[in-house]
Amino acid sequence: MYSNEIVNDGIADPKLSQSSISSTSSSLSTDFTKPHLLMQSDLNYLVHNLGLSKAKTQLLGSRLQLWNLSDKKTRASYFRNKQEDFMRYFIKEDDLVFCNDAKGLVQEMGFPEHPEECRLFIDSSKISLKGVLLHNGNKYPSIPLAHATNMKENYGNIQLLLERIKYSQYTWNICADLKVVTIITGLQGEYTKFCFFLYEWDSRAKEKHYVVKNWPQRMSLIPGVKNVKEEVLARR
Structure with missing residues (x-):
């Protein structure tokens, strides 16, 4: 479910559109007789394709700098606080962390804004409760909207989760197991x-x-x- 942990790892830039990818790839040197020093955009493109985590991305960037394979302006530390672009959309309230502006978060990530194109997945384990926004065509990564520890599947907790993410404004279709459906x-x-x-x-x-x-x-x-x-x- 969290294979594309954009909010947590903040590595693969969701705003990296197809046009920017093509322009980045076209900007690569066609003269293969000379070494190509990776610019920041080149490194971003490489990380996007490899799907690296934050730790592995910083390791790759530092190794490229050590071997003089990247431009002087290219910084591995660029990825260190990349998640801060999205942290302003989240609030922590007791054991619950939730997104208080789903529309703004979707726009920030460059995803379609139409609620009918997404569905809200609600599930829990013995010690946690979560709500994740999924794209119907699976063309875009999942977006975590709420996560709570020490909260079980019951009417009060799910009601709190839906209220905090302002579900009534978007009315996404909900997908869940029959226990959650019974509660809802x-x-x-x-x-x-x-x-x-x-x-x-x-x-x-x-x-x-x-x-x-x-x-x-x-x-x-x-x-x-x-x-x-x-x-x-x-x-x-």
Whole structure:
């Protein structure tokens, strides 16, 4: 999920467009009889292609300087604080770190701004809860929007996460496992009579489970009715 850790590592420059890449490659010396000293743009392009981490990028830059293979103006330290371009979009509140300006972050990274082109992935482990913005066509890297430690999957924590990233402004489609979907739709957990959010499938009517094929569709999610416990956090 975090294979392209742009915010954490801040290495592969998301604003490195195809035009800048082509212009950078075309600027390389065509005279192969002479050594080519790497400019800063050349090093950025190389790091982008190799997908190096911050530590490995600085190591590569320092080795190139040591071997006199880079220009005097090329600095390996350029990548040291690259993540600061994105840190201003994030706020830490207790155990939760979240993006308070998703639109600005998307623009900073040069991604499409249309919410319908992205989906919000919500998941958790035993000790953490996270929300990640994914591009529907997987043409762009994932964007971490929220991460919390010591927060479990429950209604209050997911409600807090959605409020902090201002989900109501963007209304991305949400992808998650069925447990998270149950929480978002406000249904009761554990073994209940109507435990499905799409249809009024009766879990207690075991004699009908292998007989009835078509169950009535659940038309509404009203707290206190048919095992709906809380208000819906995201409308389908």
